[in-house]
Amino acid sequence: MTDVPPLLPPRSGHRYTALAASTIRILRIFDGTGLEDPLTCGLETFHLNQLPPYEALSYCWGDQKEKHEIILDGSKFEVATNLHSALLRLRLHDKPRLLWVDALCINQNDIPERNSQVSLMRDIYRQAECVLIWLGGPVMVDDKELWAIPHLLEAQEKNLKRTDLPIRHGTKDWVKYVMSSDWATNGDLGDRRWNAIIRGLVSLLQRPWFLRTWIIQEAALAKHSVVVCGSHYVDWEPFCRAVGYAIDLDYFASTSPEIYSALRNIERARRRLAVGQFQRPLDLLAGFRIFQATDPRDKLFGVLGLLDPADLKVLQLKRADYDMEVRDVYTQAAIDCMALEGNLDVLSLGGKFSRSADGSTRTLPSWVPDWTFHQERVKPLHPRFLSTLSFGNYQQMAPQSAACDSRASFSVSADRSVLTLSGYVYDSIAAVSDVLARDYYDPQEGHPLTPARDKEYEWSGFDPEVEEAVRVLAQWESLCGVPASAPYPFTSQQPAQEVFFQTVHANCYPSGSVSQTRARFELWYKPFLELRSITAAIGEIDGFAGNESMSDWQKIGAGTKWMGKVVYKTAKFGFKYALATRPSRVQHNATMVGLGRVMFKTGKGYVGLTERNVKAGDKVALVKGGRMPIVVREAVNDGGDGDDQSEWEILGDAYVHGIMGGEGWDEARCVEMRIV
Structure with a gap:
């Protein structure tokens, strides 16, 4: 193909020719200036072993409704606005430019070709002289x-x-x-x-580039990358x-x-x-869960190029296949993670209630993670995933595994809807708190000392959401036995306050150490106690305001004393709140694990944390290869009566204080558990 744009009038449509094995197309953008010269390009085919120097484009497809016309191999071809802008910006004035662009170099209407070419993207981005990251206009x-x-x-x-x-x-x-x-x-x-x-x-x-799934491998595999935004660029x-x-x-x-x-x-x-x-597949999927993809299958296909070739050989899902349904892709990925690692860590990312709002993954079994991102999804409790999903250097007092060092034992039904595990129900949930939905010094408008402009608060001036958090924390304290002096019976007679501290963090401390986390927790926790004290003091007015046996002078005296107490406690609260929220205290505020969760107490007296949809009567199960306990609920079963026919749905993983080191594990109790 020559470096000169075609002189013939453009044809009405572009036709792709079939690609041989291990070959790719590269786009040649012919030189031009400004907006006056039409964008004229051509496609050239090369074997992966005989590639000329070229660059690769990393960009966001964006809105596909608005199209712009270019000339491709002498034919009219429509591309979306963002790609059109990128090609105009990257076109050179004095010579052609060789660029690999997925939307043009792959026939997007040919599914077999898409499958084949996507599997080559690892080589395409690695061998490019430079990956150009297009962020859009200025x-x-x-x-x-x-x-x-x-x-x-x-x-x-x-x-x-x-x-x-x-x-x-x-x-x-x-x-x-x-x-x-x-x-x-x-x-x-x-x-x-x-x-x-x-x-x-x-x-x-x-x-939008920053949350597009495919950019992960495009940026990570590049030997050299340049960020381009408007007329600016930087390595x-x-x-x-x-x-x-x-x-x-x-x-x-x-x-x-x-x-x-x-x-x-x-x-x-x-x-x-x-x-x-290389990272393990499960760590990659968890770490990049927030990234988005128009096709939900790309949440898996988009990271395959980052896997260890040795791991890739073991996986069944080793290459993109757009003939597969979303359910099959996600299910196979879950099976691959369990088989590859010999544990059930993947279950921490699943759960009956972790399904996308649009319904595209609602048919997934409860043991299969839904990799489509949705904001309300609570992070898993498994320490393995915490630091990769948010700020914070989460540390544990000691490594934990509720099932000791057992290896996963599982099988999958022929229709891939039922996962059979080896495990047993350890305990039943007897009581469940409300959700601790708000951090005390939540950085949004409306903290207790600065009422939001758009909210009407009670005369006390406190944010009702914070007052609700105070109420929920009181529930949590009660479940842990605070302030009673009776020690926790399952962990060497631990004081209730220490049980409370460790449980709200699920033994994962975001400040890098237990002592640092404890210091920050006390700053966070004490204003809650002060606010509770203020609320109680305010309520004392009811004790004398309507008391007919008291004289007016007695009421004035009591009221003066009451006002002094409220003012004093409010000032004390304000001082502790200021300490808790000053910038040096909240820098990199990795929140404690308990936020967004519920606390529960079991029939045997254990306390723990889990996801918000759990209710009394649900069960805590321990399974072979499961480092975290799981909360399960018996599913509707048409298979008959008896424990051997029971089927369970996973609700989420759990932290149960007192059994996380294997204290409750007894392999002799294991039976088959069918998870649907």
Whole structure:
């Protein structure tokens, strides 16, 4: 193919020719200038062993409804807006450019070709001279183009700390303020300049590229990457340094921690691959769960290129197959993870209630994880997955496995709907608390000392959501025996307060150590106690306000004493709240594991944590190869009577204080358990 655009009038439609094995097409973008010259391209076919120097494009497909016309091999061809913009930006003025672009180099209407070409993407991105990461057009701040990366790199090189910069609070309110239309009217010149920089970065990181599943391997496999945004470009490594610097300043930990943690996971994967280190399939799937894909099967297919070739040989799901249904892809992935590792860690990511809202995965068995992301899904309790899914360096007092060192024993029914495990019901859930749905110093508007503008609070001035959290914590304390002095009978006579502390963290401490976490927990926990004390004091007014046996002077005296008590307790509460929420305390605020969960107590007296849909009567089961207990509910069964016919649905994994080291494990009790 020549380097000169075709002179013949374009044909009405492009036709792909079949590809031979181990061959790919590469797009040649002919030179041109500005918007006047039409985008003229051609496709050339090469064997993987005879590739010319080329680049590969990493981009987001975006809205496919709005199309733009290009000329491809002399034919008219329509591409979506984002790709059209990328090709215009990357077209050279004086010579052609060779670029691999999935939407053009793969015949998207040919399923067998898609299957074959997707399996080659690992080689395509590894062998590219450079991967060009297209983030879209320029970032505009106050109607002006702003490229934040150089400013952040400059601050990092100067080693400017949090206290050296104008903005020091990484809260949701702060981001809301920075993104508001009046950001430039507040503060001095330094404030306004830094506000603009961070606003530009926030806008940049909200581009859809950052949550597209396929970009994981595209960025991680590249030997060299360049980020392109509008007219600006920067190498991947300094780009990650700039974003990482902003993360370290705590500008994002309280907003969307999973997104920024996912970026770090990409860079971690890239560095590991560079030295020949690979993650297990389950860790990759869990770490990148927040990423999105138009086709839910791509949540699996999009990470296959990052797997250890040795693991890939063992898996049944070793290449993309778009003839498979979503249910079959997800089910096979779960089976592969269990068979590959010999444990049942994958069950921590499953559960009857962890299904996508759109109904696309509601037919999955309860033991198969739904990899489509939905925000309300609580992170698994298994320590293996906590640090990869959010900020925090989660540590345990000691490694734990409720089933000791047993290896998984399982089989799958012919229709792949039933997983048969070896295990037993250990205990029954007798009582369940309400959900602890809110952190005390939640970074949204409406904390107890600053009522939100759009909420009408009671005269006491406290946020009812925080008062609800106080009420739920009281339930949790009661289940753990706080403040009673009776020790916990299952863990060497532990005091109830220590049982409470360890259980709300599920023995996973996000501050890097137990002692550091305990110090932060006390800062978080004490204002709850003070607020409870204030609420109780406020309620005392009912004891004398309507007491007809008291004289008016007695009521005035009691009221004065009551007011003094309320004022004193409120001031004490405010002081402890200020301590708990000052920036140096909440930096990288990895929340305790119990948030978003319920606490339960079993018939035998154990306390634990699990997911919010559990109710009294559900069972705690221990299974071979299951390091975490699972909560199960008996399913509707038409197979007959008797325990051997019982079928169970998994509700979620659980932390049960006192059996996490195998204290409740008895392999002799194991029977077949059918999980549907």
